[in-house]
Amino acid sequence: MKLIQATGKDIPLIQDLARRSWENAYAEILSEEQMEYMLSEMYSEQEIENQLQNPNYHYYLIEDESSHSYEGFIGYEHNYEDQTTKLHRIYLIPESKGKGFGKEALLFLNDKVAENGNKRIILNVNKNNAARNFYESQGYKVYGEGVFDIGNGFVMDDFLMEFLIH
Secondary structure (H helix, E strand, O other), X not given: OEEEEOOHHXXXXXXXXXXXXXXXXXXXXXXXXXXXXXXXXXXXXXXXXXXXXXXXXXXXXXXEOOOOEEXXXXXEEEEEEOOEEEEEEEEEOHXXXXXXXHHHHXXXXXXXXXXXXXXXXXXXXXXXXXHHHHHXXXXXXXXXXEEEXXXXXXXXXXXXXXXXXX
């Protein structure tokens, strides 16, 4: 596995990987309307471009070196809070789950966070998303809950999770 820093030219690939991942991960959790709304808001070309221009926000593509195919991506923001990096997104296409890519990406993130001097990683995970189990298996702990109005009559009902860098 190789992680490759994304640039503006990778926006269509990020959008495609997000859609492929979301259609699998959220099919049983979100309505089709909410999924479409969130994808159009969170993964618009302008939104990703703005994130890429933020010096603290990083996208990396997850490449399977053996097949030279892109399996997913990770997006995170250093200094989101004091001494804290926020993992905004980590998504894998359905075919690549269970192959260790997610675990490797989180280890990569731990290194990047430590290099930046942050001591904590936080993330939100939908209360009905089985990914919570994956995060817990990697040492993340639930520290709270939140219901977030995301517009258009939709909310995100999430667990708030954290990982402390040693």
